[in-house]
Structure formats: structure tokens, C-alpha cells
């Protein structure tokens with residue numbers, strides 16, 4: 266199966282996917298391309314593993330340009346810390362083939378502006394009892410697609426933005442490969 270991964274940042278989730286393909290936790294799969302919408306360390310991780318990379322600057326034409334760069338045999342598009350919004354036409358033409366990881370328990374704390382530390386901040390400010398991560402299908406409604414996998418944990422009394430982010434990343438590394446296997450098979 267051929268996977269295309271979209272990144273905007275450090276790419277530790279991308280690294281986890283690369284490692285899982287290498288160690289057989291994600292069997293019969295290959296990352297055929299990594300696309301970034303800005304210069305980021307995720308691109309360097311891909312290059313280090315001899316994966317083809319493409320930088321498509323963020324902006325109005327991103328989705329249509331991405332369509333042109335996608336290998337024809339793409340089975341799955343994985344958004345791994347990707348910050349641009351894919352347009353409706355793109356989402357519809359790859360319906361059921363795009364997944365995203367979100368650092369909270371959707372449907373809560375999703376939507377526009379809800380990314381990175383903004384999510385963790387909102388979770389803490391609202392005094393939530395738990396948080397977690399969600400892998401979901403991508404549709405044109407931001408963070409609204411069907412949930413594939415979700416895992417939660419209890420928020421501790423002395424939780425900070427940093428500890429929250431760290432716990433969520435650990436959960437992401439666990440559920441993202443599982444979700445990819447679920448969707449591919």
C-alpha cells in the first residue's frame with residue numbers, strides 16, 4: 266500500500282510511521298511521498314530515510330497543486346501534524362482515503378484554530394477531567410470526519426501544557442499506526 270504523509274512541523278508522528286513500516290508494525294506499506302506546506306524538520310526526517318519530498322507553499326492553490334504531485338497509486342493520505350486546510354473538492358475526491366491525528370478527544374476541542382498548544386490550553390482552561398488523541402477521517406468540515414480510533418487519559422491536578430502535550434504525543438504514537446492498519450486493511 267502506498268502512503269503519502271503531509272507535515273508542517275517536527276514530524277515525530279511521521280518518524281513513528283516510518284519506524285513502524287521498517288519494523289513491520291505497519292506491514293505491506295510504503296511512504297511514497299512526504300509533502301510539507303512550509304520548511305520544517307519533518308522534511309529532513311523524510312530525506313534521511315530516502316523518501317521523496319515535495320514542498321508546496323501554503324496558500325489558496327495548495328490542494329490543487331497537491332493533487333498534481335500525488336502519485337497515481339496513492340492508497341492513503343496521512344495528515345501528521347499538518348496545518349493547512351484541504352479544500353472541499355480535494356476532500357471529496359479522496360473521500361475515505363485521508364486521515365488526520367488530532368491532539369484532543371473529538372468532537373470536543375476541534376475546528377478552526379484548535380491546533381497545537383491552543384487545544385491543550387482550552388482543555389486546561391475548561392477544567393476537563395480527561396484528554397487524549399483522536400484519529401479521524403478528513404472531510405471538508407474541520408475535524409468533523411468519522412472517528413477511527415481514540416484514546417484518553419485522566420488529567421492530573423498539576424497538569425501543565427508541557428505534560429499534557431507529552432502525554433498526548435505518547436498516545437498518538439500508539440494509536441496512529443493502529444489506525445493506519447485499520448484503514449489500510
Ligand code: GRF
Pocket residue numbers: 274275276277278279345346347366367368380381433434437
Ligand atoms: C501532534 O500533536 C498532532 O496531533 C498535531 O500536531 C502534532 C504534530 O506533532 N496535529 P509532530 O510534528 O508529529 O511531532
